[in-house]
Amino acid sequence: MSDVTVDQGLDRVRRRRLIRLAAGLTAGAVVVAGGLFWLSGGWGAWRHDRALDSACDGTLAADPVRELSGGAEVTAETRLGRSFWQCMVSEVDDEEDGRIDLRVTISDARDHLASLEAARTDAPLGHGWTGGFAFDPDQERRGQATATVMLDCDGEADSGVVAEVRARIDRADFGRPEDRAGLTSVLTRTATAYARQTGCQATEGEPVRKVATSVNAWDYRPFASVSGSCAGIVDARTAARWGVRTVVETASGPKPVEGCTLGGLRGAPLYTFTASYGPALNWSERERLEDLTGRPTGDAADGRYVRWADCPGAAERAAYVVAPDDSELGRASDLVLDHTGLRTALSAFAERSAKAHGCTLTTAGAGAGTSAG
Known part of the structure; x- marks a missing residue:
């Protein structure tokens, strides 16, 4: 056996040892990083964030909720009443994230108990939707607003659903057009998803890019x-x-x-x-x-x-x-x-x-x- 052959064999042994060492260090780094991610609360935040995608029977419009909550950790639950279905989103830790209370309530329009708390001063949603947005720019709480929408079921006479979203989100400011559009998106996308799940092929409008604010008696x-x-x-x-x-x-x-x-x-x-x-x-x-x-x-x-x-x-x-x-x-x-x-x-x-x-x-x-x- 020549000296060259011996040297090549030693080189291969050294390379295998280096590869095993690097793999071990990488695995260790992954374990340490994973531990740090877990201990820092990152796992919990990721878990809550992913849970939004399937929240409330998979009907909740998760992306605009994430934007409105400003990255805060939130949780969602479904509530059923005698005449309504409701998806409620709230904060995980109100001391850290600030108050988040967002509720989308949907009813069959034909139900005797169905109701909408709307006002003639609400701004129209436009863009092909029958709905209104209530935000008083003169109120002290800028993160509080309400929106309503009525959806018809295609091919079914005198049938449809009515939906309302009520929000108080400390991190939001509904004086900003983008936040009003975001809350409107939560309402319309959640309502249409719910309608489809219940067998109503709802007539949908276009995405709402801009929503005005309510008027007051002095806005003459x-x-x-x-x-x-x-x-x-x-x-x-x-x-x-x-x-x-x-x-x-x-x-x-x-x-x-x-x-x-x-x-x-x-x-x-x-x-x-x-x-x-x-x-x-x-x-x-x-x-x-x-x-x-x-x-x-x-x-x-x-x-x-x-x-x-x-x-x-x-x-x-x-x-x-x-x-x-x-x-x-x-x-x-x-x-x-x-x-x-x-x-x-x-x-x-x-x-x-x-x-x-x-x-x-x-x-x-x-x-x-x-x-x-």
Whole structure:
């Protein structure tokens, strides 16, 4: 055996020893790193984060929840009630992560107990959705907001689901457009996933990139600049005769509750128009308004009038009401009322809103309107 052959054999032995040593060091490093990851809480954070992907029967829109929570560790659970399904997200450690309370509640729109707490001042979601977003930019808690949506089931008459998300997330700021869009994404994606699981092929809108904020009584604008939910209700001559100088309106777009307030100087409310669809019209109010449909048409003492519409899907039925001044609170208005003009204005408001929802106005109160007082 030559010296060259011996040297090559020794080299191979040395290389195998080095490889085994390196492998041992690598394995040791992995064990140490894994131990550090475990002890530092990394495993727990990873486990909670991965659990979001299958949370609430796999319906929760996990990615926007992660963004809104700002990387905080959260947990999710499903709650079932007599008439609702709910996905609740909360923080693992509120002292470290800050308060996180996010709840998506979904009901069958046909359920007698289904309801939506929506307001005419909510901003429309737009982008093909029938929904609204409630965030008051003047409130102290910037991480608190509510959004609602109604979904129709394709191919099924008078069926759909209604959903609401309520959020209080200390790390979020719903004054930021991206956070409003994120919460809207949680709502729409979770609601449509739930609908599919329950056999409803929901009609979906487009991803929501931008959502406005709610309006308040002091967010009035000159009547001459009307362009949203108040547009086309009364003409300039009628407005002047009624003393209307300002409006409080939202952008146009289908919502569970739509509205417009015509006001005097400095926004003092004079006439309020409200459209309520399906579960957004609570049953006690619905029954009270329905009791009036059999009354003779004509001038109502307090100037309140109602129109009705039959609607497809989740909306089911809608009521359109005009209320002068504060008469919607049960007090008589001090205004000198133009009853014919009020009924005409209500019809214009109802026709435009009904068309946007695919609804058909009923003959009850047609033309003259129905007394709601």
